[in-house]
Amino acid sequence: MTNAVERYRHGLSPMRGRSLHEQHRAATPLELLYDLVFAAAFGVASTQLVEGVAAGHGGAAVGAFAFAVAAIIWAWINFSWFASAFDTDDWLFRVFTMVQMAGVIVLAIGLPAMFASLEEHGAFDNRVMVSGYIVMRVGLLAQWLRASREPAYRRHALTYVLFVAVAQIGWVIVAWAPLPLGAAFAAAAVCWLIELGGPVVAERKGDGERRGTPWHAHHIAERYSLLTIIALGETVIGTLAAAQEVSHEKGWSGDTVVVIGAGVAMTFALWWSYTVMPSGPILAVHRSRSFVWGYGHAFIFVSVAAVGAGLHAIGFAYRHEDPLATPVVILMIAIPVIVFMVSVALLHSYLVHSLMRGLLLHAIAMILPLLGIVLAFGGLPLWVCLLVVLAGPVLVVVAYEAGGWRLAQRHLDEALGGAVTGRPHGAA
Template sequence: MSDHTEGFYRHGLSRMLGRSTTEHGRVASPLELLFDLVFAAAFGVLGTQFAHGIAIGEMMPALGAFAFGGAAIIWAWINYSWFASAFDTDDWAFRLMTMLQMAGVIVLAIGLAPMFESLEHGEPIANQVMVAGYIVMRVAMIGQWLRAARSAEHRSTALTYVVCIAIAQVGWVIVAWVPMTLQATLVAAALCWVVELLGPILAERRAANGSTPWHPHHIAERYSLLAIITLGETVIGTIAAAQEVTAEEGWSANSIVVIAAGIAMTFAVWWTYFLLPSAPILEVHRRRAFVWGYGHAVLFLAIVAVGASLHLIGYVFDPEVHLSTVTVVSCLAASVIVYSLALYAIHAWLTREPTKNIGLQLPGVLLPALAIVLAVAGLPLWLCLLVVLAGPVGVVVAYETGGWRGVDAQLRRAVAVGPTVGA
């Protein structure tokens, strides 16, 4: 009986030897789903702060803070997810390290508001709390890589990760706590990001088999789950806007349009994201994973920005806030355009056919741009909102009415080619 029980339950520590890249039925673990919860909360704070900054007329400071905070959140998630895909042992040490990283995300989220406020008021960047939370996450990641370094096969790669992460964290300490001018802070932060982004590229080149043993279907699922989490911000933005509209007007045509358009936008963005499955291509062309993975950072930020822009609609009806229709429509349209372009670029990179399905993507760019023109011309908010919505909806309609054949052919050609050097 005891032998049977030991087959179901893990005890003690397991060696991080690397998991199989062809493991059957590999899916997100309960721990990874729990890990994602804190990121959902962090994205919620980020989107709320971004919307508030725009509402008070501090567009550029809010945009800068949004990009800086969002990049930190997404980068921490990316690093953990790729590591877990390759080395997750689900033992007590791995779980405790994950819990420490979750605590770091919470601290980072707490530090977002002071960082936004400092930039909006033209003060020195108050990023100490946010950076402290980020460093907690990254130091925990160093601990994870040190465990992986005990495996002879992955020692060189793991130690390269450790060195690069450690150097970057020293840089972040300098950025956060050494008094500098705004320009010097931005330069120092840019250098830190260069180290952060180059670290995985340098480390993976030293991997025994060309990369760490991440699982293509598992990592594709992890990214799709984060896309769904960021889409939660569009639901939150819709609710926030609808509450403000109904508080001022009751259940009116405006409130109905806001709710309908917000939910339709969420569904349309979700639909377009899953037009092209990534896992079959990543399975064959593992070298395409870097651009695919990094490119998602822009896509995720764009989705959060869509949610924040939907939140802005409520501010239009707030008598204490003077926010124009042009500003709201421009923010929403720009977010949808960036999302559409990022999605197209990711699909083009995976399939190596950058022009084949461009007709499917055009509505996602042209119609939101038209909505900005209509807003400047003085047309009502509800109409402009529907025109922006028509962008991703148009992509869905084009796909479902026959465009799927072209996408399916692209996928088949990409998989049929087989792995090639540098592909």
């Protein structure tokens, strides 16, 4: 009967730090539900980017997209690291998490207004977005205040409370003060620095195993992997949208087949190359490498979502009225693919503290998306350029599976310092 009570009871529990060495720690159903809201937010941002570029507001749309996705990612990061360290799964934790989810929905509702303000008026209207952030901060601050009742982590929690509260006040000022566009961006940059600085300061407090909050290495690695998959969902949605538009304009032609095939293959190739990164084992042994790894993932998330928007833009290239030029579409796909490939390679090298030497194919793979851009400006058909861009991440996968994994394994063994690499998932 004890197990049944533990399974169904969600009464209040003291919020103490989770064990660093907890076995078989995995994402919870609540965390997966939380991610679902972010899938919708990514979708809104990607759609706004495509529509902005198609309307001739490319520069403003790209800037708005970068700001929007950065805000979405940061909201996700705040919750995920907290939950990894302090998740109690009691009813109050669930309620405060759902409050944060509601804030994400409000933030997503505000994205079109923010895009429109930059594209049409050169202003910066993020009031609805900030309103969503206020809702999220209410839930997050309440969680940190609960955690502050644990003496071992009181200093950490209160430091987070201070930084989150100060940053939120700054965002309110940016949203509602009548600032010129340049001043608004400068103030927003200050707010971002405060946001990013909170974890840097808080995680340096304490000594030994009490240094920093007790996040779980394998759990947080899985959480980041899951958000990468969420972002990759935009490549599937973009492929479907493009295929529908191309088939509507041209019927089921060879172009339609190439769009579908290349989009699906792009999703597989990006996912496959990402899974090469040995995040969990390295973070379990070298926790200090989490800052660069965690913040560096922002480039991965942004680039993957942008690839989805680029694949969607293919459909706009086949419109009868005002079609997007092939170079524009290829730029929208190739540039984020390059950012993704470089980010994964750099983060992988940072984690193992060794450059991926001896893999010439990796260097060639980085060049292929650039070649796709050159071919697009040279007047080649879109489908040819798209396949050349796709060849980049595909070649990374081929290089790894054809033997590059041996070098990667050697680097991993050296980074772990002789630790056993085949431990069960969840063992730190």
